[in-house]
Amino acid sequence: MNSNELMHHGVLGMHWGVRRYQNKDGSLTAAGRKRADKLDSEYQRLTGKKLAKKKSSADVKKTESKPKSKSIGEMTNEEIQEKINRITLEQNLKSLTPKEISAGERFTKKVMNDVITPAATDVGKQLARSMFADGVNKVFNLEGDNKVYANNKKK
Structure with missing residues (x-):
C-alpha cells in the first residue's frame, strides 16, 4: 500500500458533522422518520414483536408546559405580595452569598x-x-x- 494515498469510506457529497437523518436538535428529518419506520417494520417482520415508541422531545415539551403567567392586572393582591416576597428573598440571598471568583x-x-x-x-x-x-x-x-x-x- 502506498503511504501517499488518501482513502475515503464515507458517502459521496456528505460533509463532516452533517447528519442525513437527524436535525441539530436531535429530531428526525422526514428521511429519518421514513428510515425509522422502515427499520421498525423490518424488526417487526423478523421478530414478530413491535418496538415500544419513545416519547419525542416535542411530546415531552407539550405535556410539561408551564401555565401562562398572569399579568399584574389579572393577579390578586395575595399573588402580587407572594411575588414581591419571593423577589425580595432572592435578592437577600444573593447579597448574603459570597461571589465565587475564578x-x-x-x-x-x-x-x-x-x-x-x-x-x-x-x-x-x-x-x-x-x-x-x-x-x-x-x-x-x-x-x-x-x-x-x-x-x-x-x-
Missing part, C-alpha cells in the same frame, strides 16, 4: 493592580510633563538655555 479572574485583577495600573500612571505622568513643557516653550517662545524640559534635562 483563579483567572484573581490573576487578572492582581496583574492589573500590581503591573498595568502603575505602568499606565507613570506613562501618563511622563506624557503630561512633556506636553506641558512643550506648551510652555511654545507660548513663551523659549529657546536655548531658557527652554523648559520635561525631565529637567537638556536634550
